[in-house]
Amino acid sequence: MFIQPWDAALDKAEWRTWIAEGHDFGQLSVNGLPGQPPAVVPTHFTADGGDLLIHLARPNPVWKAIEHDPNVTFTVIGDYAFIPGPWRARPDTEPTDGVPTSYYAAVQFTGHAHLVDDPEAKADLLRRQLAHFQPDGDHAPVEVDQPPYGRMLPGIRGLRLEVTDVRAKFKYDDHKSVEQRTDVADRLTERGQALDVPTAGQQRRRLDRIGPWKS
Template sequence: MLIHPWDAATDDAEWQQWLAAHDFGQFAVNGLDGEPPFVQPAHFVYDPAPGAHGEVLLHLARPNPLWHALEAAPQVTLSVVDDYTFVPGPWHAAPGDPSEYGTPTSFYAAVQLLGTAHILDDPQVKADLLRRQVAHFQPDGGTARVAPGQEPFGRMLAGIRGVRIDVTQVRAKFKYGGNKPEEVRHRVTGLLAGRAAPGDAAARAHQLRQLSAD
């Protein structure tokens, strides 16, 4: 992912705060013997505490075809993208230029977590992983405790495998026209508010935050 200086996160807190509100991404694993990579959509839990850049926990069905590839090459990427919208060319025209000279572009936020994946098969370890996921996604409870050998979920543990990713590198990008003149950026925030299409409000909030920081 190309990250220009004006698109980069200002610090770790910026991308960590954004990622805390996003827990669904694309889990990418290298393919075997020149095959294309596996890309698996998945819910995940990110814990920023362990190691230099934290860890990711997720689980997938045992029949998933990516396991052999993951065992052969455990270096993986978890990609999360959101708050995206399309910016028409005329919106981005430079001050004094005809509107048709403006270049259309995409606004988006993206965080990529790179690291080493470890496959978890021990029933107790998988049960602990699932409890952490349920506590995150369903904090109000309502689901029976997961424990090996106990109903209703104990017998289902054999049908999944857990994954823990030790994150070694983070790539974060907030692409919201940071390289444009302030006049153009303010123009775009107003036009986003007026259009109010899906994604516009979130993109506008990012742009206003960047303007305020500048």
């Protein structure tokens, strides 16, 4: 992932906060077996300290690729929107001369995938995931010898991603003027399609922290 200086995370707390705010779905990318393309699997995940927890169905063909090469990447993308060219045109140019772009936030985790096959270890992984996704505890106990989860555990495998590197990108035109960024955020809010409003929120948040860009 290419990151311009003005698109970089301002600090580790920025991307960690963004993930914790509910960005818990991404894509697991695995090097393919010899002669095959890379495998990409969309899935929810749970952060556990510095690791990521994932579980997938046992028949998923991605497991063979992970066993062959456990070095993987997990990517989370959100708060994205298409920005039309006229919104980005310089004040002294024709609106149609503006160049469109995409705004988005993205965090890429790379690391070593550890497979989890022990029944009790898988149960513990599921407990940690449910604590995140169903914090009210409105689910049956996850126990190896009790239904419903006990009989389902053989059908899944767990993955603990030991993260070795994190790259975060917040692409919201932070190198543009304060006035232009404010105008785009207002236009996004007015348009109000798909993720326009949260995208505008990210742009305003960065604008409040950065102000005029200084190289």
